[in-house]
Amino acid sequence: MQFCGNPLDTRSKYAAIAQRRCQREQGHTGPCGEFPYLRDLESSHPAVAAKIKRDSTMTTGASWSSKDAGPNRILRWVMLLSDDELLAYGIDMMKLKPQVVAKLRDKAATYDECMAVARQLTWATYQMPNAPTPSSDVRVYLEECCGPLTLGKACCSVCRLPLSFDLFAEARRGKAAIETSHMDPRKHDPANVAFAHRECNIAQGPMTLNQFYDWIQGILERAERIGGRS
């Protein structure tokens, strides 16, 4: 699909880093927009729409103590800047612990990658069991960008069990039961991103999905051999 691409007016202090652009189809009528395919979810399930926007464009929320956490939920493309460039925005990476810097840098992605991830996550959302049905123009848009929508068939990317849309509503201590998961946690692009159960995403941890599968296979082999399973 060819996008309109008209620059969008944002008042973000980071506007100079990446120009946000209209993601509607080229030659569209009506106003420009960045997330046109989220229109239905924004009215029926605003928390889901907000999660898709947030997870696709922002670094992870810091779960550690705020003092050493560095910027919490910052635009992913801001993390592409050098330490010197970030300093001009008041972000002193040198003051952060090395592991915090590594984590933030791992989350870096271009604006276009983030836009593609948002489309991919919305496309995945509509394929979950119990997901609402998209209006036809949203469906056409997503299918042109991401491929055919097979309603009700979405599985957790880690455990491969069905991932119900209803889980979006279940949150414990502010944590969603569904998390955005990366087959390789250090790549934020549509081929590498999907939804997973929270516990599956936690179990995968910083491993790639294939590393995780190898890891648990080793665990099972040793547990069988040592006879520890009862």
Added chain:
Amino acid sequence: MQFCGNPLDTRSKYAAIAQRRCQREQGHTGPCGEFPYLRDLESSHPAVAAKIKRDSTMTTGASWSSKDAGPNRILRWVMLLSDDELLAYGIDMMKLKPQVVAKLRDKAATYDECMAVARQLTWATYQMPNAPTPSSDVRVYLEECCGPLTLGKACCSVCRLPLSFDLFAEARRGKAAIETSHMDPRKHDPANVAFAHRECNIAQGPMTLNQFYDWIQGILERAERIGGRS
């Protein structure tokens, strides 16, 4: 082993709930003590000794926001009291979220169970690769309580790979690389407690160890069948 059992003088506000007692052998000479077998570690590796005491006797530190967290790291036997009894100690369980209450109640254990767990964890510690060698009286004590010490052979209870004593020193963001793990997270007794890698303990989550093995076996079966492993 028969323990001395003389009451120990503590100034804890919870002293009336469980009388802490001398855990030295009956008829010992010298002063009474609650953790006589931790003497060596207390001088050579005080953080390890403190961890064993803390994990055996206290509920988990709350990783969630403090407002709803309830009492953070409270004596496990205090959590055996009823809601009404706890109110007299200034702990209002009714004000906590149900999942926080459930988590705290899951950690409840008697004083004797906690003492037995502390012995078990110390016994396990001395069997880790690169662990210091216990002095002979400590070794005799632990072997009489827990069985023969096989130096250098300790494995992670979850993944069954060797668990090096050196990992105690590695901490990320204040989190130890070794965690106390429970085969059944709702039972705190020596048959059920061991050390595990932090990532293994996190992956097991609230499942029993057998549930975890069944879970990852299902994941691998589905990943193979769907052909998702590359």
